[in-house]
Amino acid sequence: MNHKLKIAIYSGVIPSSTFIERLITGLSISNQCEIYLFGAEQQKLPYNNNVKIVGYRNSKLSKFIQLVKYSILLFFFKGKDKKKLDAILKSKNRKTRLDKVKFYPVLWCQPDIFHLQWAKGIEDWIWLQEFGVKVVLSLRGTQINHSPIADKALAAMYRREFPKVDAFHAVSKAMALEAQKYGAKDSKIKVIYSGFEIEPATPIKNKEDVFKIISVGRPHWIKGYTYALDACKLLKDSGFKFQYTIVGAHGNIELAYQIKDLGLQNEVALLGKQPFNDVKEIMQSSDLLVLPSLNEGIANVVLEAMYLKTLVLTTDCGGMLEVIDDGVNGFVVPIRDAKNLAKKILEISTLSTNQIEKICTCALHTVKKQHNEKQMISGMLQFYQDL
Amino acid sequence: MKQKAKKHKTIGLVLSTVPKYSETFFRNKIKGLQKHGFEVILFVDYFKKGDADFSCKIVAANNYSSVSYLSLWHSFKALVKSAFIHPARSLRLFRLNKKDKVTFTNNIKQLVLNQFILAENVDWLHFGFGMLAVNRENVANAMHAKMAVSFRGFDLYLSPLKHKNCYKVLFKKAIRYHVLSNEMKHDLMAYAINSNQIQVITPAIDTKLFQSEKSPSNSKQLQLVTVARQHWKKGFIYTLEALAYLKQKGIDFQYTIIGAGSEQERITFAAYQLGVLENITFTGKLPQEEVKATLEQSSIYIQYSIQEGFCNAVLEAQALGLLCVVSNAEGLSENILDKITGWVVPKRQPILLAEKIIEIINLPEDIKKNIRTTAIERVKNEFNLEKQQDEFVRFYQN
Numbered sequence: 001m002n003h004k005l006k007i008a009i010y011s012g013v014i015p016s017s018t019f020i021e022r023l024i025t026g027l028s029i030s031n032q033c034e035i036y037l038f039g040a041e042q043q044k045l046p047y048n049n050n051v052k053i054v055g056y057r058n059s060k061l062s063k064f065i066q067l068v069k070y071s072i073l074l075f076f077f078k079g080k081d082k083k084k085l086d087a088i089l090k091s092k093n094r095k096t097r098l099d100k101v102k103f104y105p106v107l108w109c110q111p112d113i114f115h116l117q118w119a120k121g122i123e124d125w126i127w128l129q130e131f132g133v134k135v136v137l138s139l140r141g142t143q144i145n146h147s148p149i150a151d152k153a154l155a156a157m158y159r160r161e162f163p164k165v166d167a168f169h170a171v172s173k174a175m176a177l178e179a180q181k182y183g184a185k186d187s188k189i190k191v192i193y194s195g196f197e198i199e200p201a202t203p204i205k206n207k208e209d210v211f212k213i214i215s216v217g218r219p220h221w222i223k224g225y226t227y228a229l230d231a232c233k234l235l236k237d238s239g240f241k242f243q244y245t246i247v248g249a250h251g252n253i254e255l256a257y258q259i260k261d262l263g264l265q266n267e268v269a270l271l272g273k274q275p276f277n278d279v280k281e282i283m284q285s286s287d288l289l290v291l292p293s294l295n296e297g298i299a300n301v302v303l304e305a306m307y308l309k310t311l312v313l314t315t316d317c318g319g320m321l322e323v324i325d326d327g328v329n330g331f332v333v334p335i336r337d338a339k340n341l342a343k344k345i346l347e348i349s350t351l352s353t354n355q356i357e358k359i360c361t362c363a364l365h366t367v368k369k370q371h372n373e374k375q376m377i378s379g380m381l382q383f384y385q386d387l
Numbered sequence: 388m389k390q391k392a393k394k395h396k397t398i399g400l401v402l403s404t405v406p407k408y409s410e411t412f413f414r415n416k417i418k419g420l421q422k423h424g425f426e427v428i429l430f431v432d433y434f435k436k437g438d439a440d441f442s443c444k445i446v447a448a449n450n451y452s453s454v455s456y457l458s459l460w461h462s463f464k465a466l467v468k469s470a471f472i473h474p475a476r477s478l479r480l481f482r483l484n485k486k487d488k489v490t491f492t493n494n495i496k497q498l499v500l501n502q503f504i505l506a507e508n509v510d511w512l513h514f515g516f517g518m519l520a521v522n523r524e525n526v527a528n529a530m531h532a533k534m535a536v537s538f539r540g541f542d543l544y545l546s547p548l549k550h551k552n553c554y555k556v557l558f559k560k561a562i563r564y565h566v567l568s569n570e571m572k573h574d575l576m577a578y579a580i581n582s583n584q585i586q587v588i589t590p591a592i593d594t595k596l597f598q599s600e601k602s603p604s605n606s607k608q609l610q611l612v613t614v615a616r617q618h619w620k621k622g623f624i625y626t627l628e629a630l631a632y633l634k635q636k637g638i639d640f641q642y643t644i645i646g647a648g649s650e651q652e653r654i655t656f657a658a659y660q661l662g663v664l665e666n667i668t669f670t671g672k673l674p675q676e677e678v679k680a681t682l683e684q685s686s687i688y689i690q691y692s693i694q695e696g697f698c699n700a701v702l703e704a705q706a707l708g709l710l711c712v713v714s715n716a717e718g719l720s721e722n723i724l725d726k727i728t729g730w731v732v733p734k735r736q737p738i739l740l741a742e743k744i745i746e747i748i749n750l751p752e753d754i755k756k757n758i759r760t761t762a763i764e765r766v767k768n769e770f771n772l773e774k775q776q777d778e779f780v781r782f783y784q785n
Contacts, residue, residue: 150655256548
């Protein structure tokens with residue numbers, strides 16, 4: 001390459017969520033591209049020199065300064081482009097000050113690639129193609145999996161805009177298939193699995209007489225915790241001794257009521273959000289991580305548990321079957337099926353130490369091979385360079 | 388402060404907002420009390436457009452929700468009024484709160500926030516929901532008024548899960564409680580509240596409006612219906628699982644959900660994953676006449692709630708002659724008498740619900756007719772507005 005690719009990674013906020021930050025850091029360390037971050041800057045992070053931040057604080061003054069600065073720069077140095085963008089925005093009835101605060105800096109910097117992280121924003125950014133910028137969209141999470149099923153207007157927007165997108169990055173093969181329902185062409189989608197490395201915390205052995213089960217994640221209905229709690233009721237009724245902890249669900253009334261309703265106060269605990277190191281420790285001291293989700297791309301929490309050699313039981317949702325082979329490197333049950341979930345937990349609780357070790361070693365091998373940071377970064381770089 | 392001698396009692400009703408047209412419970416209650424000669428003052432957090440036309444006096448609190456000069460000004464005014472317009476009441480509230488170990492800062496806050504209530508004269512101060520009485524436990528006493536609190540379901544069963552020990556002070560007070568069902572009374576007594584303090588007054592409906600001349604729906608396709616906002620406590624996901632089971636068994640049905648809510652995406656996605664999306668009609672919120680018309684086109688009403696105080700919609704469905712199948716959540720098993728006016732199925736067990744629906748479909752016509760008739764009669768006799776109004780009058784006379 002003669003010059004470094006200018007890639008904008010856009011989620012609307014700086015910093016983004018953990019997995020997007022991993023991508024930003026990994027790409028910047030590779031030294032093969034320049035990363036541009038646009039949007040509302042909520043916190044300053046120590047990125048290296050390959051990362052340029054063109055953000056604004058969430059205050060009227062900061063937004064005003066951003067607007068004035070880039071309006072002047074565009075007016076004097078890219079007047080034609082500014083006129084062209086203004087005309088586009090006018091035609092779309094999107095010419096508010098906030099729109100300009102968002103769009104002008106991107107037009108000024110004009111990256112080679114604009115990588116949008118969330119599908120709902122695609123309609124806002126597709127105009128960049130008029131200025132020679134390649135628009136890339138990540139296919140991840142609820143915005144692909146279930147939002148367009150209930151929101152017909154959103155589904156229609158996807159059908160209108162997806163055929164225009166230059167390329168898609170899918171976090172799983174299942175997600176790629178889902179996006180094709182809205183007109184994303186198979187040939188334009190590249191599946192690149194998320195990758196990371198985790199150092200195990202100091203192992204804490206489970207010395208108690210109860211089987212320790214854990215789930216980790218926000219208390220959103222898509223996580224399927226109500227099914228896990230129904231399964232807990234079945235486990236309790238069968239006389240099985242266990243302790244189930246949901247990290248990140250503290251304060252959720254629906255789950256708290258279900259626990260009370262089913263008489264599970266002694267068996268189930270809802271914890272608040274914990275620092276990652278604490279989550280690692282809880283994971284390592286647990287016998288089993290359960291992912292009762294109704295849909296996922298590929299749940300990072302499962303990959304993390306596999307890195308930490310904690311047994312994993314997942315539903316067969318989204319891309320989870322691309323990681324877990326039932327009985328080989330973890331366990332799988334159907335979605336929305338409390339009875340089978342309880343049955344599988346009972347089966348897992350009878351595994352011998354040797355069997356557990358074999359499965360956990362196999363799981364570690366899977367994530368090291370399929371979900372390491374190196375493959376993610378090289379895959380993403382190749383993906384950008386092929387555009 | 389001297390109180391004028393009054394012929395009729397004045398009831399101060401504390402709510403968050405002025406009841407909307409669709410919130411029949413409080414509107415009927417106010418109307419009934421006025422009909423029986425009571426004066427009603429409604430205390431609300433804020434006014435909305437159109438509230439001025441309401442049938443009773445409305446007193447709204449100042450807006451203290453944001454930190455602004457206006458809030459500070461309102462606070463200052465409230466303190467001045469407390470000190471100079473009703474000093475005895477303010478002092479009494481302060482002392483009673485102090486006795487309850489309320490901190491000085493919170494005590495001053497209470498004086499400011501409750502000043503709009505303290506300034507009025509009432510015989511009874513009745514809080515429309517449990518949570519509205521929190522941090523106001525001594526206001527009625529300070530005004531030398533009797534105090535009552537209504538519990539309506541969410542506030543008794545769910546609020547304490549979010550706000551631990553929120554009723555700790557309230558439940559120690561010698562006040563009167565109104566609940567919607569015997570189950571709720573029983574659950575309230577578990578907080579060491581004396582049975583004599585609690586009165587069950589069930590919801591009621593306009594039985595003249597909810598009566599049908601039409602014969603039950605004869606549609607070949609089974610028509611199922613629920614009227615409820617789309618909230619997790621209404622148990623829609625379990626209901627859909629039951630319907631997926633019906634579909635597996637080859638039963639042709641259409642299920643109409645009347646109501647709106649924040650869980651539309653969750654319910655739609657569940658219907659999609661369970662393969663019953665094409666069998667579901669979401670009408671959104673409908674006016675009362677359209678609700679009635681939709682119910683009249685249906686044969687079975689489902690209310691498979693996870694948590695439910697009593698449920699007016701089930702009363703309306705019974706009054707219109709629908710066969711009702713409900714969960715055993717709190718007041719529902721009093722709303723429907725199992726196998727007499729409908730069917731009650733244990734909650735969170737969708738297969739049992741599905742099997743019950745199949746059983747109902749296969750019942751002989753005369754048994755169905757008998758259930759319908761008994762339900763219609765019972766609703767007419769026991770859940771009519773006149774009876775409810777009389778019970779409230781007695782509530783305040785005792």
